[in-house]
Structures are given as structure tokens and as C-alpha cells.
Amino acid sequence: MELRCCLLLFGLGLAAAKLTGEIEIDVDEGHDWDILDINEVAGVDLLEGDIQLDEASHRNTIIGERYRWPTPIPYYLEDSLDMNAKGVILKALDQYRLKTCIDFKPWKGEQNYISVYKGDGCFSSVGNQQVGKQRLSIGKNCDRVATVEHEFLHALGLRHEQSRADRDDYVDIMWDRIVPGKEHNFKMNDDTMTSALGVPYDYSSVMHYSKMSFATGSEPTIVTKIPHFMDIIGQRISFSTGDLSKISHLYNCTKSSMFVESCHFEEENICGMIQGAGNKKWERRASVDGGPQTDFSNMGECKGKGYFMHFSTTSAQPADRASLESQWLYSKPGTHCLQFFLHQSGASDDVLNIWVRDYDQANPGSKLKLIRSITGGVRGSWELHAITLNMTRKARVVFEGIRGNGPSTGGFSLDDINLSSMECPQHIWHIRNITGLMATTPSGRKLYSPRFLSPTGYSFQVGVYLNGKSSRPGYMGIYFYLTSGPNDHNLQWPCPWHQATMVLMDQQSDIRQQMNMHRMVTTDPGKKSSDGTEFYWDDPRKVGSKVSVSDGSFYYRGPGLGTSSFLAHNRLKSRNFIKGDDAFFLFSLEDISALLVSQSLARAAVHVDDGLKKSAAQGPPQDTATHAVVVTAAAGCVVTVAVVLILIIRRRRRQQESDRAVIIQDMPGFMEASYNLYYMRL
Numbered sequence: 255m256e257l258r259c260c261l262l263l264f265g266l267g268l269a270a271a272k273l274t275g276e277i278e279i280d281v282d283e284g285h286d287w288d289i290l291d292i293n294e295v296a297g298v299d300l301l302e303g304d305i306q307l308d309e310a311s312h313r314n315t316i317i318g319e320r321y322r323w324p325t326p327i328p329y330y331l332e333d334s335l336d337m338n339a340k341g342v343i344l345k346a347l348d349q350y351r352l353k354t355c356i357d358f359k360p361w362k363g364e365q366n367y368i369s370v371y372k373g374d375g376c377f378s379s380v381g382n383q384q385v386g387k388q389r390l391s392i393g394k395n396c397d398r399v400a401t402v403e404h405e406f407l408h409a410l411g412l413r414h415e416q417s418r419a420d421r422d423d424y425v426d427i428m429w430d431r432i433v434p435g436k437e438h439n440f441k442m443n444d445d446t447m448t449s450a451l452g453v454p455y456d457y458s459s460v461m462h463y464s465k466m467s468f469a470t471g472s473e474p475t476i477v478t479k480i481p482h483f484m485d486i487i488g489q490r491i492s493f494s495t496g497d498l499s500k501i502s503h504l505y506n507c508t509k510s511s512m513f514v515e516s517c518h519f520e521e522e523n524i525c526g527m528i529q530g531a532g533n534k535k536w537e538r539r540a541s542v543d544g545g546p547q548t549d550f551s552n553m554g555e556c557k558g559k560g561y562f563m564h565f566s567t568t569s570a571q572p573a574d575r576a577s578l579e580s581q582w583l584y585s586k587p588g589t590h591c592l593q594f595f596l597h598q599s600g601a602s603d604d605v606l607n608i609w610v611r612d613y614d615q616a617n618p619g620s621k622l623k624l625i626r627s628i629t630g631g632v633r634g635s636w637e638l639h640a641i642t643l644n645m646t647r648k649a650r651v652v653f654e655g656i657r658g659n660g661p662s663t664g665g666f667s668l669d670d671i672n673l674s675s676m677e678c679p680q681h682i683w684h685i686r687n688i689t690g691l692m693a694t695t696p697s698g699r700k701l702y703s704p705r706f707l708s709p710t711g712y713s714f715q716v717g718v719y720l721n722g723k724s725s726r727p728g729y730m731g732i733y734f735y736l737t738s739g740p741n742d743h744n745l746q747w748p749c750p751w752h753q754a755t756m757v758l759m760d761q762q763s764d765i766r767q768q769m770n771m772h773r774m775v776t777t778d779p780g781k782k783s784s785d786g787t788e789f790y791w792d793d794p795r796k797v798g799s800k801v802s803v804s805d806g807s808f809y810y811r812g813p814g815l816g817t818s819s820f821l822a823h824n825r826l827k828s829r830n831f832i833k834g835d836d837a838f839f840l841f842s843l844e845d846i847s848a849l850l851v852s853q854s855l856a857r858a859a860v861h862v863d864d865g866l867k868k869s870a871a872q873g874p875p876q877d878t879a880t881h882a883v884v885v886t887a888a889a890g891c892v893v894t895v896a897v898v899l900i901l902i903i904r905r906r907r908r909q910q911e912s913d914r915a916v917i918i919q920d921m922p923g924f925m926e927a928s929y930n931l932y933y934m935r936l
């Protein structure tokens with residue numbers, strides 16, 4: 255255990271001898287790993303590829319109250335998990351909290367719980383097996399949000415979509431193309447034992463096999479009756495609408511714990527929003543002279559649909575104002591993320607203020623607090639905004655437009671508002687004319703994002719191969735790089751345990767329907783170059799390359815980490831990853847060093863004694879064993895804890911500087927012009 259802690263801390267990753275900004279490591283080693291491929295390489299032979307056999311899996315899956323979990327479901331992240339996997343798992347659990355009524359909580363000694371560990375592959379049992387500690391494996395290459403969603407769907411009670419009793423009506427299984435001996439993986443479930451829960455056969459389920467599952471050659475083993483779905487089956491992006499419906503039926507869902515409100519203004523009641531203070535009004539429009547010609551939700555493609563809210567500053571006098579207030583919103587008090595699309599076509603000194611109107615005991619008549627002011631000017635396109643705000647249990651969000659003095663031929667337009675208690679992405683990268691860029695960018699060429707700053711002060715950027723690496727055309731590739739920035743002399747090097755989340759947004763109106771594509775990578779401070787002389791995540795001035803910018807300035811970019819198989823092009827063209835001619839990437843770089851500490855030490859230590867008593871009295875023997883291991887781990891990890899404490903103290907110091915860092919980012923001159931796109935030929 256002690257050895258494992260040390261390995262966890264200092265890492266073993268090796269890279270090329272001399273590090274530069276041109277070096278990048280593909281965490282997928284050039285593969286588009288699916289769960290079945292990972293398990294095959296790992297040498298595990300499980301039912302349907304990733305279902306752990308137990309008595310109930312043979313007989314039953316979905317039907318039966320006893321196989322359901324009480325929610326919130328207790329979970330435990332075992333020490334064997336990679337740091338990146340831990341962060342990915344927590345991100346996936348948040349997707350459940352946003353999109354379903356399933357909530358999770360750290361295990362505090364409850365009898366039955368899901369214990370996640372790093373096994374040989376990605377697999378789970380089906381449903382709550384009532385065995386106390388029920389293990390679920392997130393092994394090597396399983397650290398993707400959709401893979402974790404998939405395995406947890408098994409744990410919640412779902413089987414694979416193509417094993418449904420009615421599947422022969424929707425797909426043909428090509429038995430002669432299946433690897434001999436693997437045919438049993440295509441067995442159907444008996445519909446007296448399992449249920450499709452009234453949801454039609456779902457080709458886009460995250461629980462569906464891909465067309466090449468268990469194939470001997472290059473011919474598909476699953477052929478969809480409707481050809482369109484050949485390239486849809488096997489998606490590992492996110493829950494489909496059908497997956498969410500099944501969970502909703504199975505667990506009698508009424509409300510998610512993180513979702514608050516969504517509005518695309520298609521209904522005339524505008525989601526209960528009202529006109530607040532001000533002598534002018536927001537209008538519900540389908541197009542505006544001098545403003546957007548279509549809404550954002552439908553882009554004018556649906557006749558008779560496609561509305562947004564508009565405050566015209568053309569027809570207003572200086573200082574005129576109009577307020578659009580949401581209905582009363584009830585949610586857990588605390589931090590929320592407000593996302594919306596804004597089209598600006600008014601005067602440069604028009605202002606859009608975002609307020610929160612809190613109702614609490616101290617302010618029963620409500621109290622307004624200003625969250626953000628957005629200055630006017632003509633932007634000419636729908637722009638995504640993501641704003642962090644604090645809310646009390648009952649509150650309203652207020653959009654207040656104020657007319658400036660300058661000449662205006664338009665105003666402010668709002669569409670696709672979403673409010674949730676998810677964390678906001680720290681940065682948004684809007685790529686315009688993506689269709690044109692994809693048509694003209696050869697494979698092997700990369701598009702770099704502007705540089706951004708993490709809340710802890712690290713500067714980074716993301717490189718995207720729109721048409722794939724030369725060795726992997728047909729895929730979009732994505733890589734994360736540390737870059738030189740204004741705080742580098744105050745930062746710790748090598749950069750310890752920062753997790754980059756790179757998301758391509760599915761631009762659906764309702765955040766619950768968005769199938770965003772995530773990829774996350776983590777900076778392991780112990781990772782070295784292949785000759786062991788350099789640290790991979792060291793100061794980019796030391797291990798990076800000088801990059802010249804068109805304005806004559808320069809910076810340094812360190813080596814990259816990412817994947818050449820971020821998203822296959824046929825999937826990129828599905829959903830709304832590209833809408834109009836725009837794509838939005840969402841980035842965050844978070845300090846996850848707190849996850850170094852064993853979960854039981856950090857969150858459940860006070861319950862260890864209770865748990866021991868309980869397991870001795872009634873729990874299964876393995877619970878006692880678990881606690882014994884936890885105690886041993888505690889002793890073995892003393893060194894780790896000491897180092898972690900140092901890391902945490904340093905992190906706090908850096909966080910004190912983070913506000914300043916954010917302000918520095920907004921200063922002109924530090925970053926390249928926001929959307930100044932430039933290439934680097936490999």
C-alpha cells in the first residue's frame with residue numbers, strides 16, 4: 255500500500271528524451287478505445303463484455319424493486335484509482351445529478367454501496383446486488399465520462415441495448431462475423447425478466463454495442479435495420495434521451511438535484527418570466543431589424559418556431575431600461591451556473607446587467623445583488639456566456655438592459671437560458687466558420703486556442719486537430735498544454751495534479767439534453783521525459799518551445815497531453831456540435847490535489863469505528879476487511895498525507911493570488927487577441 259501511495263504520488267509516466275512544445279502524448283495510444291476493446295486487451299472475459307457475473311445477472315436485471323438503489327447512492331473511490339479517473343468519476347456523477355434524479359454521496363458506513371477501483375478493464379454488476387461493498391472497475395483507458403456513465407448505468411440496473419428481447423426487430427446480428435467463442439455476448443434477454451421500460455429501441459443509447467463489437471474482420475457484426483443508425487450505434491459521448499427516460503422510469507424520477515431552469519422562449523408564457531422594473535419591455539421576437547435574423551435554438555430552421563427575447567435600444571431614449579425577471583426559482587442555496595446565448599447589436603455604451611433577487615428570512619421582500627455587467631457594442635453573432643452566481647433557496651434571475659447614449663441600430667437579444675448548480679466552465683473558446691476551417695485544414699495541422707488562466711494561476715491552451723493527426727484522419731484530436739504566463743514565478747513546478755477538462759458543447763437548448771463530448775487529462779508532477787532528466791509538467795520556459803505571435807510578442811508552450819481520437823467525424827456531424835457555423839469548446843483547469851487523500855481519511859474517518867461495529871454485528875465479512883485495509887492504508891499513507899498537507903498549504907497561497915490572476919487575464923496585451931487563430935505545422 256505504501257508503495258502504491260508513493261507510485262501514485264511520484265508517477266511513472268515516461269516521455270521523449272528532450273521535451274519541447276511539439277511533443278504530445280496520446281493517452282489512447284492511437285486507438286479509439288471502446289469498453290469491449292479495453293477489456294479484451296486486459297484479458298477479462300465477462301458477460302456481454304463488461305458485466306460482472308453474479309446470480310442476479312443471469313436471471314434478472316431491471317425488473318425487481320430489490321435491485322434498485324436508494325438514492326443518494328453511497329459511493330467510495332478506492333485508492334487504486336488513478337488521479338485522472340477520480341476526477342472523471344466525480345464529473346460523471348455530476349452528469350447524473352444534472353440529468354436524472356439519481357444523486358450520490360460519499361460512503362459513510364451505509365450497508366450497501368458502490369466501491370470504485372482500478373481493475374483490469376471497465377465493468378460492473380447489474381443493479382443493486384445487496385452485497386454490501388459492490389465493486390465497479392474503472393481501469394486503464396476507462397477514465398472517460400461516458401464510460402463511467404455506462405458502467406454506473408449497469409450498476410443502476412440497465413443492460414446493453416442490443417440485448418433487449420425485441421432487438422431482432424431493429425438490428426441484424428451477423429453471426430458469421432463474430433469471433434468464434436464470443437457469440438454468447440449477443441444473447442438476448444428474456445422479456446419476462448428484463449424490461450425496456452416502455453422506451454422505444456434506442457440506437458443512440460450509451461449502452462448500445464458499436465457495429466464492430468467482437469468482429470473477426472472489418473465487416474460489422476451489428477447491422478441496423480435503418481441504415482442511418484449504422485454510425486450512431488456505439489456512441490460513447492453521453493446519456494441519450496432514451497437512457498435518461500429509462501432511469502427516470504426505473505427510479506420514478508421527479509426532480510434532479512442540480513438542474514434548476516431552462517428556457518428557449520418557444521412557449522408564449524416565456525417560462526414564467528415577467529417584465530420587471532423599467533419603462534421599457536423585452537419583446538418575444540423571431541427576428542429583428544439590425545439584430546439577429548433567427549433565434550439561436552432553431553436557427554430559423556423550424557417554420558413557426560424560433561423565438562428569442564429582445565430589448566431594442568434603437569427605439570429607446572438614453573437611460574431607458576427594461577428588466578426580464580425569471581419566475582421564482584427554488585434550489586439548494588449556493589453556487590450556480592447561469593448559461594445563456596446573447597446577441598448584441600446595440601450601442602457601445604448600452605449595458606446588460608445580470609442580477610440575482612434573493613428572498614430569505616433577512617430579506618423577505620427580496621434583495622437585489624449585481625452579478626455581472628456586460629457592455630454593449632455590435633458582436634454580430636450569438637455568443638455563449640457562463641456566469642457563476644450565488645443564490646439563496648428562493649431567488650429570481652434578472653436581465654436588465656439599459657440604453658446608453660451612442661447610436662444604436664439594434665439592442666440585446668437573449669436565448670437558450672440554463673441555470674443549474676453545476677460548476678461553470680472557466681473558459682469558452684468560440685470557433686467561427688468551423689465548416690470552412692474543416693474544409694481547408696489538412697490533417698496533421700492544429701488549431702490553437704488562445705491562452706487561458708486557471709483559478710490557481712497556471713496558463714494553458716488547447717490544440718485541436720480539426721481533421722485529425724496525419725496518422726489518424728477522420729477523427730478530431732485534442733491536446734492540452736501548459737504555457738508561460740504572468741504568475742509563473744509564484745507557481746509550483748512541476749505543476750501538481752491539475753485536471754484539464756476539454757468539452758465540445760452539444761448546442762441543444764436544454765442543458766439536460768446536451769450530449770457534450772468530454773475529455774480530461776491530469777498533470778502528474780512525477781511524470782518525466784523518457785531519459786528521466788526532465789519533468790513533463792515543468793515550467794514551459796524550461797521544457798517548452800518559444801511561440802511567436804503575429805503582434806510580435808511571444809510565449810512558451812510546454813509538451814502536450816491528449817488524444818488523437820477525441821471524436822470521430824461522423825459523430826461530430828451528429829447532434830449539434832456544429833450549429834450554424836459555430837463550435838464552442840468549454841475548458842477548465844482545476845486543482846484536484848485534494849483527491850490524493852484517501853476518501854475514508856478525508857470524509858469518512860469519523861465513521862470508521864461505527865462502520866467496524868456495524869460490520870462486525872451485521873455486515874458482510876468483506877466490510878471488516880475493507881476497514882482493515884483502510885486502517886493499513888492510513889498508516890502507509892502518512893508520508894503521502896504530509897506531502898499533501900504541504901501541497902494544500904501551497905495551493906491556498908496560490909488561491910489567494912487567483913483573483914489577481916483572473917484580473918491580469920483581462921488586461922489587454924497578456925493574451926493574444928481573443929480569437930486570433932493561428933496554426934503550427936507539424
Ligand SMILES: [Zn+2]
Pocket residue numbers: 289304305404408414
Ligand atoms: Zn456495458
